[in-house]
Amino acid sequence: MLAPTRILRASWSSTLRLPKSAFPARPLPAANPEYLRRCTDELYAWQQNARSKQDTNAQDIETFTLHDGPPYANGPLHIGHALNKITKDVICRYELGQGKRVSYIPGWDCHGLPIEIKALQAQKKDVDAHTDPVSVREAARALAAATVEEQKKGFKEWAVMGDWDHAYMTMEPSFEIRQLQIFKEMFERGLIYRQLKPVYWSPSSRTALAEGELEYDENHKSLAAFVRFPVVLSDELRNGALSEIKDSLSIVIWTTTPWTLPANKAVAVHKGMDYAILQDPEHGNELVLIAASRVAHYQDMVGHEVMIIPTKLRGADLAGHLQYENPFQRANGLQPVLHADFVSDSSGTGLVHIAPGHGMDDYHVCTSLNIPAFAPVDDAGAFTEDAFPEHPELLQGLLVSDVKKTGSRAVLDYLERQDMVRAKHNFKHKYPIDWRTKQPVIVRATEQWFANVDGIKTESMKAIEGVNFIPETGRSRLESFIQGRSQWCISRQRAWGVPIPALYKQSEGKLEATMDADTIQHIIDVIKERGIDAWWTDPPEDPAWKPAHLSGTYIRGRDTMDVWFDSGTSWSLLPRNGNHPVADVYLEGTDQHRGWFQSSLLTHVATQQCDIGNVKAPYKMLITHGFTLDSDGRKMSKSLGNVISPAQIMSGELLPPLKRKKQKGARKDQPNDAAPQFDSMGADALRLWAASSDYTRDVTIGQPVLLSVNQALHKYRVTFKWLLGIFSLPTCPPPFTSFNTIRSELSIETDSVTLLSDKLARHRLTQVSQEVHAYYARYEFFKGINTINKYVFNDLSAFYFETLKDRIYTGSKHDCQTLQKVLGVIFYELLQMLAPICPILVEEVWDYLPETLRQNSIHPARATWTPLALASPPAEGQTTDISARQLDQYQEFIHTVGSAINTAQERLRAAKKMGSSLECDVVIGMDPRAADSHFDEFVGWGGSQKSEELAGLFVVSGFEVRNMNELDGLKAALEEEGVWCELETFKIGETERKVLLRKANGCKCPRCWRYVAEEPESLCGRCEEVV
Structure with missing residues (x-):
């Protein structure tokens, strides 16, 4: 036996295999554009062009379509955009990894009031002024186009891949033409009509609003009042149920909108309710009539006791037998007291003031009795002279929905002088506001264009039966919005939008709307020829717009379509699935159940001429994400100073600055005047935050969350740097030239590794691969990331890598090359798991591989990713194989003994x-x-x-x-x-x-x-x- 070798300790370092790699600790800004190009534009173009040269049947490759809900082109990108767009991109990249061709065409919603207002403000023009529609459209178009380019640049910086060269905008001529054709199809089905009806009206925006454009102020305060009207009794009532009543009688109503009293047309009772007559000693023993169950409440509100006159009265005795006079409309004569089903005794007096021009329920009751709607309020929300024809100076021009309650106070002031007000008070309740201006809206009867939702409600409900929802609660939410809607007001009184293709016949100073299928098609043809702006720029009576079958003088309308109709027809861009255009996924915020999800469904169903069983939704799956909140769960706003921008996450500036290394020769007390440096991890930090979030709920974001994201990214980088060094050892090159070869070679069934630690590492990787794949397949990316992080931090870094360093650094070449195979599988699997989440990191890592491996292996973002297979139980007669169950037990043993x-x-x-x-x-x-x-x-x-x-x-x-x-x-x-x-x-x-x-x-x-x-x-x- 040879004597042990003795030599100086320092000299052994040259015999060690120490992994080294130039892979940087943080992304290098100079290299980022190239990596970004490769993992977005280049990758998307490759997969669109038949995926790879090996695909001989490229035409048979399944296409996955995620249809982009168009963001609004009116401002800079915010953190909500990041959650939305990155989640979409992660889904697309996962599906690409499943061997599919991905279709993702980004879009923008370019019309509507917010863009119009912002464009006018930029030109320092009064939003409420009657600005020339042509200049409004020019300014709005320029603003939208500039915003689209700005947002597109931001989306690309987030590594969102898509067909950016063919992105759609709702203001593009081709889109507008398709939208008008869909409008025509709906008209031909009888779903489009014009009517004088109460609609939600925004005085601050000067336009009608759909229900989907409303928000609600839960703490709105209204000026409420109890108002009496002297009544005239019918002979039947005076000689019957009220024969004992000799004095004059008044009815008392309660209203939270006194400004609607000039438009009053009736008072409603419920025929099945009991009513009582009260004698009021504080007002000359006058007799008033209210619901019997509301007497106690009435006494509390007027502040004194009243006496009940014994009578037996039902609403059925009163309806049709009482009349009264509206003091603001005396010329109209007496008005009826009638029955309405919606009258209850849960509030007020059990008698309801009916103004069909300011309430939909009121409108339906009066329409059945041929009582016309009346709304003496103009576009600005101010009384017209018709509010009080006898004394127009008392009300005309007063605002009805301003903070000071000017209109309501003026109405009550007049009624108090007539001794008709019995009590008034502030009443806090839920009240609709304009979701854009955040100002109160009113209900006002105007001539508007409507889509009949009732006519397609059954088909719409049937269509979504086959739709998958993530989360499942989205189903009931969308169903409730559809069920609760009977009509859709689709006209807007603004210039920046797609015109409603209606002509108006001029006759005796009046305008009469005209619409038929031939007229709509004629208008579409003219727009194709002259451009949509010609609708506004051509002379009003230009005969080119009038089809040959119409006679007389016509002018073009000025109403434009609701922007939800614009974006709701974007499904017309989708590839056809059978007879219908269908997307695999629609993904937007939870507020889109009342918006884009609904409008897309309604317009799509409305154009299908088929049996109800064959009606389809434009999407197979609806995914909704929550809102982004700060770390305290508050909504982000400038006033709170808690707004977090995507750029701040990418730059790392929300995290503590990096510690600077002391310069040689610098004194300890010498101040460091250099600007702070931050842990900038780029777009992958933003993407990892989004993918780590449970998007089905509201997502909180703050420094603790971002710290964990950056820590994970650093761990990924350290892991890959070490592995890259192992594949680059000069004295021990890997015994393979392709990762794809060893992946199948080292499968459990043909396992060539012999040491238990390597078998356990391979087994654990297989488990993680299967778990992550299953989570990704359900779009539960946050669970997949959590699994990856536990694997990298615990299984690899804290355990497996520690066990094998000795074999790599000091073991035999055979030991090292055996490990290189196992680590090669781990390396490639990690890249595939992270490819949808951190594509720039994956691209960067791939770039630092030895050239031979890089050239002979399929790029992990382009390879079809299937999970690794678990070990099978030992075959009969075999004792050397270790089953998955045994390996699981061994892992538990290691954990227990190791602890x-x-x-x-x-x-x-x-x-x-x-x-x-x-x-x-x-x-x-x-x-x-x-x-x-x-x-x-x-x-x-x-x-x-x-x-x-x-x-x-x-x-x-x-x-x-x-x-x-x-x-x-x-x-x-x-x-x-x-x-x-x-x-x-x-x-x-x-x-x-x-x-x-x-x-x-x-x-x-x-x-x-x-x-x-x-x-x-x-x-x-x-x-x-x-x-």
């Missing part, structure tokens, strides 16, 4: 007896009377010893298995010899075991640092062979 070893090591370190874990040997104590076959097999008890392999597994110098009864004696003997040791117990199942840590029995090898050498400063046997 016991670590506990003992920490006590020894605290006592300053040891430092490195290699300074100790481990002795496991087993009890032959309580044998566990699986654990016995794991530690080699009763069979071949696996001491060296297990020592490497637990990163100690020696591993031994003994009878548990011997450990106490061994401990005592060691202590008597002055050798430090530590005993720890643990359990396998219900069986107690022991582990003894003792000072390593060998000498420290100067090359591998294990305490296994025979003599000081001499190499161990393995290092001797390797060297």
Whole structure:
């Protein structure tokens, strides 16, 4: 036997394999544009062009279509945009990894009031002024176009891939023409009509609003009042139920909108309700009539007691038998008291003031009785002279919905002078506001264009039965919006939009709307020829717009379509699935159940001429995400100072600045005037935040969340840097040229690795691969990321990498190359799992690979990703294979034994007896009377010893298995010899075991640092062979 080699310790470093890579700790800004181009434009173009050269049947590749809900082109990007667009992109990249061709065409919603207002404000023009529509459209178009380019640039910086060269905008001529054709189809089905009806009207925007454009102020305060009207009794009532009443009688109504009293046309009772007559001593013993159940409430409101006159009155006795006069409209004569089903005794007086021009329920009641709607309020929300024809100066021009309640106060002031007000008070309740201006809206009867939702409600409900929802609660939410809607006001009184194709005949100073299918098609043809702006720029009576079948003088209308109609027809861009255009996924915020999800469904269903069983929605799956909130769960706003921008996450400026290295020669007290540097991780930080979030709920964001995101990215980078170094070892090149080859070669069924640690690593990777794939397939990316992070931090960094460093750095070339294969599979699988989430990182890592590997392997973003397969149970007669179940047990054993070893090591370190874990040997104590076959097999008890392999597994110098009864004696003997040791117990199942840590029995090898050498400063046997 040769004598152990003795040589100076420093010289052994040249014999070690130390992984080195130029891969940087943080992304290099100079390289980012190239990586960004590769993982977005280049990747999208490649997969659109038949995916790869190996695809001989490219035409048979399944196409996955995610239809982009168009963001509004009126401002800079915010964090909500990031959550939305990145989640869409992650889905598309996952589906691309499943071998599909992805179709994602970004879009923008370019019409509507917010853009119009912002464009006018930029020109310092009064939004409320009667601005020339042509100049409004020019300014709005320019603003929208500039915003689209700005937002597009931001989306691209986030590594969102798509067909950017063919992005759609609702203001494009081709889109507008398709929209008008859909409008025509709906008209031909009888779903479009014009009518004088109460609609939500925004005085601040000067336009009608749809229900989807409303928000609600839960704490709105209205000026409410109890108002009496003297009544005239019919002969039947005076001679019947009220024969004992000789004095005059008044009815009392309660209203939260006194400004609507000039438009009053009737008072409603409920025929099944009991009513009482009260005598009021505070007002000359006048007699008033209210619901019997509301007497106590009435007394509380007027502030004094009243006397009940014994009578038996039902609403049926009153309806049609009482009349009264509206003091603001005396010329109209007496008005009726009638029955309405919606009257209740839950509030007020049980008598309801009816103004058909200011309420839909009122409108329906009056329409059935031929009582016309009347709304003496103009576009600005101010009274017209018709509000009080006898004294127009008292009300004309007064605003009805301003903060000061000017209109309501003026109405009540007049009524008080007429001794008609019995009480008034402030009333807090839920009230609709304009979702854009945040100002109160009113209900006002105007001539508007409507889509008949009732006519397609059944088909719409049927269509979404086959739609999948994430989360499932989205189904009931969308259903409730559809069920609760009977009509859709689609006309807007603004210039920036698609015109409603209606002509108006001029006759005797009046305008009469004209619309038929031929006229609509004629208008579409003229727009194709002249452009849509000609609708506004051509002379009003230009005959080119009038079809040949119409006679007389006509002018073009000025109403434009609701922007939800614009974006709601974007499904016309989709590829056709059978007879219908259908997208695989629509994904937007939860507020779009009342918006885009609904308008898309309604317009799509409205154009389908088929049996109800064959009606389809324009989407197979609806995904909704929540809102973004600050770390305290508050909505972000400038006033709160809690707005977080996507750029701040990318730059890292929300995190503590990086610590600067001291310059050589600088004094400790010398101030550092340089600008702070931040942990900038680029777009991948923003993307990892979005993908780590449970988007089905509201998503909070703050420094703790962002710190964890950056920590994960750093761990990824450190992991890849180390692996890249292993694949670049000059003295030990990898024994393979393609990652794709070793992935199949090292599958469990044909496993060529022999050491337990490598089998466990391969097994754990397989489990993670399957878990992540399953989560991604359900679009639960946050769960997939959580699994990846646990794997990288715990399984790889804290365990497996620690166990194999010795074999790589100091082991044989065969050991190293065996590990390179296992690590190659791990490396490539990690890249595939992260490709949808951090595409720039994946591109960067790939760029730092040795050229041979890079050229001969399929790029992980372009390869079809299928999860690795778990090990099969041993075949009959085989004993060498280890099943997945056994490997799971072994993982539990390692965790249990490892925890016991670590506990003992920490006590020894605290006592300053040891430092490195290699300074100790481990002795496991087993009890032959309580044998566990699986654990016995794991530690080699009763069979071949696996001491060296297990020592490497637990990163100690020696591993031994003994009878548990011997450990106490061994401990005592060691202590008597002055050798430090530590005993720890643990359990396998219900069986107690022991582990003894003792000072390593060998000498420290100067090359591998294990305490296994025979003599000081001499190499161990393995290092001797390797060297």
